[in-house]
Amino acid sequence: MDVQTSITDFTRKFDAEYAEIASLADQGTNKPEVLTRLATLEKAVSDAQLFLPAYDVRRCIQMIGDLNSKLVLDKNKSRPKFSFSSKAKKSNVQSKPEESPQVPNADVILETAPKRQEFAPPPSATVYTNLSNTLLRPKIANNASEVYLSNITCCIVDLRVITPTGAVHIKNVSNCIILCGGIKGSVLIDGMKDSVLVAACRQFRMHNSTTSRILLHVSSNPIIEDCNQLVIGPYTSTTVIDQKTDSNAIAENGCAGRWGKVDDFNWLRSTESPHWRKV
Numbered sequence: 001m002d003v004q005t006s007i008t009d010f011t012r013k014f015d016a017e018y019a020e021i022a023s024l025a026d027q028g029t030n031k032p033e034v035l036t037r038l039a040t041l042e043k044a045v046s047d048a049q050l051f052l053p054a055y056d057v058r059r060c061i062q063m064i065g066d067l068n069s070k071l072v073l074d075k076n077k078s079r080p081k082f083s084f085s086s087k088a089k090k091s092n093v094q095s096k097p098e099e100s101p102q103v104p105n106a107d108v109i110l111e112t113a114p115k116r117q118e119f120a121p122p123p124s125a126t127v128y129t130n131l132s133n134t135l136l137r138p139k140i141a142n143n144a145s146e147v148y149l150s151n152i153t154c155c156i157v158d159l160r161v162i163t164p165t166g167a168v169h170i171k172n173v174s175n176c177i178i179l180c181g182g183i184k185g186s187v188l189i190d191g192m193k194d195s196v197l198v199a200a201c202r203q204f205r206m207h208n209s210t211t212s213r214i215l216l217h218v219s220s221n222p223i224i225e226d227c228n229q230l231v232i233g234p235y236t237s238t239t240v241i242d243q244k245t246d247s248n249a250i251a252e253n254g255c256a257g258r259w260g261k262v263d264d265f266n267w268l269r270s271t272e273s274p275h276w277r278k279v
Helices: 003-026 031-048 056-076 247-253
Strands: 126-132 146-153 154-157 167-174 177-182 186-193 197-202 203-207 212-217 223-225 229-236 276-278
Touching: 003 056, 031 056, 146 154, 146 223, 167 177, 177 212, 186 212, 186 223, 197 203, 203 212
Parallel strands: 126 146, 146 167, 154 177, 167 186, 177 197, 186 203, 197 212, 203 223, 212 229, 229 276
Antiparallel strands: none
């Protein structure tokens, strides 16, 4: 099933299920079933975010959040109200004022956008940090290792020998060229400036980055947030001279890739995002 078919099929099923849940909520009966089905629907949206466009994800989140808020308000309205006679004997005990009910915010309850992970390398990871003006080229392959790069300036980092890499984590990098081999999992970036990245991966997420060029092959929609002046282009087996290690990863992920289907979480309009452009 191609991506567009998956999107259409999910949207149809979501709308049908949501309509049934909303109808049950309006009837005011069997509230446990409503809450259970609403939680299941929320999880389905979370699972679908790998192929669902950002605008559709936000739409589904908002719809579920609005229904959650309505359930909370209906519950508050159904509480019995007590009235006291003016002739009633005054009590010396002061009653604690009732706190106003807090209506959950949809973005708080149902935030399915990718959460940023803490930059905490596991013991098995390959870590390079606090480097400048260096040519970094590991001599020993470490298959399936996770690679962590942090606080690196004015360096050329060639990780193609570490192939296939489990994941690549990048934080606070500027004026660098980073060449990655085939990556089984994700490329996660937080803070890149004036740099070039070449990678073939399954997932790509980028935060707080600017004025950088990305040559990318990815099997799901790339995600950017709080980024600006990015240039994104396709990564093929001939993108890097003498590249021999990534052709299998590119073939595995599909020939076309989704490098140009960027989801910008700071731009949910139907028009093109001003924060990035194609090569």
